[in-house]
Amino acid sequence: MKRRRAITVIGLLALSTAVWAQFGGLRSFSTPPITTDVSPTDAKHEFAWSRLRYNAAYGSDYGGYGGYFYGYGGRFSGAWSRDYPKADIVFLAALRRLTRVDARSYQQVVDLDSDDIFNYPFVYAVQVESWTFTEAQAKRLREYLLKGGFLMVDDFHGTVDWEHFLTGLRMVLPAESYPITDLSDDDEIFHVLYDIGHRIQVPGEQYVVTGRTYEKDGYVPKWRAIRDDKGRVIVAICHNMHLGDAWEWADDSEYPEEFASMAFRVGIDYVMYSMTH
C-alpha cells in the first residue's frame, strides 16, 4: 500500500513538474522567434544542424521531446532535446548570417539506429552525462567519427556528469586509443573563422536567476577534445558550460551578451572546423 502511495506521489510530482515546465518553468518560449522555412526547397542545403537523439542511461527509449523540460532537470527524460529546437534555430540563423555556409534554416534530428546519420557529418549532442548506447549504436557512432564525422557535446557539468559522460563515450572510443586532451588557445579549432583567445565560461540561462556561471561542481570550463590518428579533432567536448542555452537565450535582454557572443563564436568555429578538417 505504501508503495502504491509512493508511486502515486511521484507520478503527481512528475505530472505537475511537466505542467509547470510547459507553462513556463524557469523560462520558456512557446513559438520560436526566428522564422524558418521547412519547405522541401529549404531542405536542399549543404549543411544541416544535426542534433543527436540518444538513449538516456536511465530510460528505455529516447525519453521525452524537446520543449517540455528546460533549465535544471531533464536528466532522466528526453535529455537529448535540451533547448531544442530554439537553440538550434537561433544558431543556424547566426551561421547563415555570419558565414558563407549554405545552411538549412531549421534543425535535423539524427539517431544511431540507422545509417542516415552518415549523411550529416556534423552532429551536436547535449546533456551527454545521460547518454548510453547499444553495441550497434556505439559501433555506428565510432565508424561515423572515424570516417570523418564530427561530434560536439555540450551542457554537462561537474564531476559526476563527467564520469557518466565517459561511461557512454568509452563504449564508442576506447580510452587507450582515443585519449581526451585539453584544447589550448593555439588549437586551430579556435581560429578557423574567429580568433578566440580568452575563453570564458558560458553559463546556462540559470545565470539570470542565480548569477552563477557554473552548475553543480563544474566551476572551471573544460574545452576538451578527442583527436584521430592525424591529430584532427573528431569530438569537441564543452564541459562545464552550456552553449546551447546561450544560443537559445541570446535574444533575452537579461542574458549577458558576452556569453551569447562567446557561444556563437565557439559554435561557428566548431562548425567551420568540422567542415575543413
Place this chain on the structure above:
Amino acid sequence: MFQWLFKFPRAVFARGELVFLSSWPTWALLLACLVGAAALAAVIIRQLPPGAARAHRARAAVIWLLQSALVSLLLVLLWQPALSVSQLKSQQNIVAFLIDDSRSMRLEDEGASREAEAVATLQGGVLDAVARRFQVRLYRLDQGIARIDGLKELRAEGAATHLSAGLRELAAETAGLPLGAVVLLSDGSDNGTGVDAEALAPLRERHIPVHTVGFGRERARQDVELDDVELGARALADARVAAVVRFHQYGYAGRQTRLSVRDAGKVLASMPVSLEADGTEQSQRVLFDVGAAGVKSLQFALDLLPGEENGSNNALSRLLDVDADQRSVLYVEGEPRWEYKFIRRAADDDRMLRLVSMLRTSENKIYRQNVRDPGELAQGFPTRAPELFAYQGLVIGSVEASYFTPAQQQLIRQFVDRRGGGLLLLGGRYALADGGWGAAGLADLLPTILPDAHDTFHVDPATVELTEVGADSPITRLTDDAASNIQRWKKLPYLMDYQDAGVPKAGASVLANLNADGRQMPLLVTEPYGRGRTAVLATSGTWRWQMSLPLGDPSFDTYWQQLLRWLVTDAHGPVVASVERPEIHDDGHALLAAEVRDADYELVADAAVEAHVLGPNGLAARLPMQPVWDAPGQYLLEWQAPQAGDYLTEVVATRRGQPLGRDVVYFRRLDGVAENFHTEQNRALLERIATLTGGRYWRPRELSRLADEIDLSSAGISARESRELWDMPAVLLLLLGLPMLEWLVRRLWGVV
C-alpha cells in the same frame, strides 16, 4: 631452264636495258608492226563472206593475231634487239664479304651454328668462284667491321650487330677503292639504330649492290620472346603505374605462362597470361605499385616454359625514376562544403600531395590551410605568374568566374597552357554555368560546353557509372580489371548533388557519367589543353562515398588521390631533361635533350645549359648542351657512354649567372643483352638492304650463282656491253611455233 631458253641468266634481264642495235628508229619499228597488222587485217576481212557467222569472225581474228605476232617478231629481229648491261672488269674490282660475327651467329638451328654454316657455304666454292674474277676482302661484322685474313678468325663473340654502322664503315674504308659489290652474310639480327635508306646512302651513291645472305631459321620452333615494355620514364612515389608488355611466341599457342614485375628481386606484380597463336604479337597491361622514391631497375619477365630454345629473351629491364618531390595543388573554394573537407582529408593521406587551400568562410575572410609560411596566399589568389606557377595543380570549387580579375583569369590560362599545370573545376552553387564560367574568358579552357542556363546545380541524388574510357583510366581506377571497375563504380553510393556540365567538347574524354532526374549527364570530363590538362567534375557530393561506404573502404581516397595526381604528375619544373633511350644497348650513344624555361615558363633561348654526368667506376663529366637553332628553349647533347652501367645526369640551366632550374635523368648502357633478342633470321631486313642497294637476297644454297650476279654491276670499274638477243632459243621456238599453231587451228576449224 631460264638461261637455256633466253641465253642469259635472269639477272642480266633484271639489270640490263633493252636496246636495238639497228640504226633505224624505234618508232619505225612500231609503225611497221602496225602497218603489217593492218594489212593482214584487210586481207582477212576481204576474204570473209558477207554475213559471216559470229564464230567465223572470231576464228578469223585468232588467225589474224597469230599472223600479226609472227610479222611483228620478224620486224623486231630486223631491228637487232639486245640487252645493254654493266659488267665489272675482271680482276680490277673488289668484292667485300661481311660476315656477321655477333653472338647470335652461335645459335644452332640444324645441328650447326649459323657461323659454321656461313663459313661452310663460303668455303664450299663461293669464295673461290668470286676470287677467280675479283679481289676478295673479308670483314668481321658486329658493332662495326674489322678486316680479317681468313675465315678462321671468326669467333661469333660480338656483343651486338650494327649492320648500318658496319656498312657505313665499309663505305668509308673503301672510299677510294673499286668496290664492285658487298656480300653480307648475317642472320639480320640487328640491334643498332636500324637500317634505312639514309644509312645506306654512302653505298647507294656509289651504286654498290649489297647482296645479303640469310642464316638461321626465320621463326623459332619453341620460344617465348619479350619484344618491348612501354613504361614512362618517371612516376610519383607511391603511384600505381601501368606498363604494357609486348611479346610473341612460337610453339606454345594455347598454353599459359606468368608475367611478373620485379624490383631488385621483390615481386611487384605477377599475373597469368594466355599465349595466343604462333607469331601473334600480344600485349598485356600490368599494374604495379612503384613504392618509395628512387631510381628503380624493374625487370619484366615471362616465365621460362619447358623446351624453350632461347632462355635469354624472356626478360627485359626498364629504368623508372620514382620522384620524391611533393607536388602542390592550390584549391580555391568559395564556400565551406563537405566536399572540401573530405578532399583535404584524402590529400592528407597522400604524402606526395600538398593540398594548399583558400576557403571563403565569410564574405570578407579567407581561411588558408597547409600554407608553407604566413605569406603564402596572404593576399588572396595569386596575381603574378611565379606565385601561381609554384603550384602544379589548381582546383576551383564553388567560386564565381567573376571572383577572378581578368588578369587572374589570364594567369589561369597560362598556368595550364604554358606552365603545363592541371586545372579541375568542381560543381557547386557558384560553379560552372551557375558561376558564369560559360561566359567567362576561360570557357575555352573547359572540356565541356557549359549550358547557357542558370540553376544547373541540384541538391538531389545522382548515381554514377563509368564509361569505357573511364574503366581503364588511371584517374578512376578503383580495381585493376576494367570490367570489375565498372561494377565497382556502379555500387558506389549516390552523389549528394550534381550539376549539368553541358556537352563534352571534341577531343575531351568522358570518364564517368551521372544519372539523375531521368537523364544521363557527364560527370567527369578531361581534356588536354596546351602543355597542361583540364577537367570538370560536375558534383560536390562525392564525400558521401566516404561516409556511406564501410569504414576502411578506400574508394573515396583512392579516387581523389588519383585525380589530384593526374592533375600534377606531368606538370614539370622550368627545366625538363630527357634521354632518347633510357636503355642504351652496346653502342653507348646517348642523346640528351633539355627544354629550358624561365620562372614565367617562357622558353629561354639564351641559357647556359650543362649536363653533369656521373657514371660507373667514378666517371664524372661536365658537358655543355647545345641550343637547337630552330627550336628556342631546346638544348641537345650527343654523348658516348664509355662503358656499361648506370648513368645519372643532372642538367643545370642558368642565364646570365642566375639559376633557371635543374632536372635529373637516368640512363643505362647495357652491353650484350640485345643480342639475345630477335634471334630468328630477320629476312625482311636483309631483303630491304638488298632492295635498297640494287643487290639481292640469297639463301645459302643458291650462292653458286653469286659470282655471275656480282659480275653485273655498275659500281667499281665496269664497262657497259650489249648482248644480242636475236639468237635466243626462245626466238627460234617462236618463229617455228607461231606458224605451226596457225596451221593447227586452221586444221581444227577446217579453214585451211
